[in-house]
Amino acid sequence: MTDCFVATFYQFAPLDDHVDLRDRIEARCQMLGIRGIILLATEGINATVSGTRDSVLELLDFLKSDPRLAELTWKESSSPGHPFRKLRVRLKKEIVTMGVPGVDPARLVGTYVAPKDWNALLADPDVILVDTRNDYEVEIGTFHNAVNPNIRTFRELPTWCETNIDAGKKPKVAMFCTGGIRCEKSTAYLKESGVEEVYHLEGGILKYLEEIPAEDSLWEGQCFVFDERVSVGQDLEVGDYELCRGCRRPLSEADTQSEHYVRGVSCHRCDDETNPEQKAGFAERQRQMDLLQSAE
Secondary structure (H helix, E strand, C coil): CCEEEEEEEEEECCCCCHHHHHHHHHHHHHHHCCEEEEEEECCEEEEEEEECHHHHHHHHHHHHCCHHHCCCCEEEEEEECCCCCCEEEEECCCCCCCCCCCCCCCCCCCEEECHHHHHHHHCCCCEEEEECCCHHHHHHEEECCCECCCCCCHHHHHHHHHHHCCHHHCCEEEEECCCCHHHHHHHHHHHHCCCCEEEEECCHHHHHHHHCCHHHCCEEECEECCCCCCEECHHHCECCCEECCCCCCEECCCHHHCCCCECCCECCCCCCCCCHHHHHHHHHHHHHHHHHHHHC
16 A cells, blocks of 8 residues: 655734635645645644545645745655545534633734754753643543643634633643644643733644654653544554544554444443434444445
8 A cells, every 4th residue: 555645834914715615725735735624714724635646735835825835834744554434525604622812823923832842841840831632632642741631622722721820820831732723822822811921832743743753752652633533643654543443543452352342333431322313324334434444
């Protein structure tokens, strides 16, 4: 199986014509044979795509030809085969949903910290290190001594911040997420709330795992990714988790031994969250996926 080139990228930029832009981007992706997820909103673009190296780089050149996206950067990795089954170009209210009006990373954001400087920042005992990802992501890996807000969705993070971070105490806060985009919003939110000293990991966990040698890494475990790879580790090597199709959470090999695990249908976390009709639908979806895979 030929490896696919995977690019993850985002940029906050005013895209008032994002509806028309969707059609142009979708047409270019189809022409190039690219799969993945591309989200567009008036505030910018957020995407992970896969294809041949040449086709993905051609797409990126196409996007960068728009002056508003000229500074677009991306993180590269590889996958054995396409990590996506199809292409989805979607219009959204936000490219990462926080649900707080007025938060604009293009105007105000925390201080970027390059991966090579991240360890030094974390060595400061006064730094409050916050993992801004969802609970199931934190469960399989995080930075040493990071605070886990135990949130199920990113929408819950502002409430957690209100309760746990007091701007009046002048805290020094460092935040991180998978690729950096959630921290754009979360650090902007903290700055808007009056927290003066806010940092975030530039390029996110993915860039850190790509650039920092294993012997120097403060990362523990694996990093959840939102595609068929499920997780990646040091040097962005594909991890050993699989995805529960019922709830979209990662499963370890031990998790698949649970009596509640049914491939493509349920796991120990979601077995009691779906009814028999939903489970039947999931089972049929898995059957169709297996048929499609066997035909390829």
